Amino acid sequence: MVLALLDNVKRVFRPMLHLWRTSWNVRWLVAVIVAAIVTPPDPFSMIIVWIPLLVLGEIVALVLRHSRSAAEHEKARSAGADRTQ
DSSP states (O other), X not given: OHHHHHHHHXXXXXXXXXXXXXXXXXXXXXXXXXXXXXXXXXXXXXXXXXXXXXXXXXXXXXXHHHHHHHHHHHHHHHHHHHHHO
């Protein structure tokens, strides 16, 4: 039951993860909006919160890109191994 739920969640969030992975302007906009909501109306505070959020968003995007490329590489390698057998 848990696996079925996780599969459904993965199906719902896959387009969002693709957008997050490929579009830097979406990551920056989300970081600015979150920083503006979380901080008081002071530009300095917003920048102090925005920079770490931006760095974390870029790290997440890099990890998502790497995990996808590793999965595609493994899939291609297993498909090549199936043809040789």
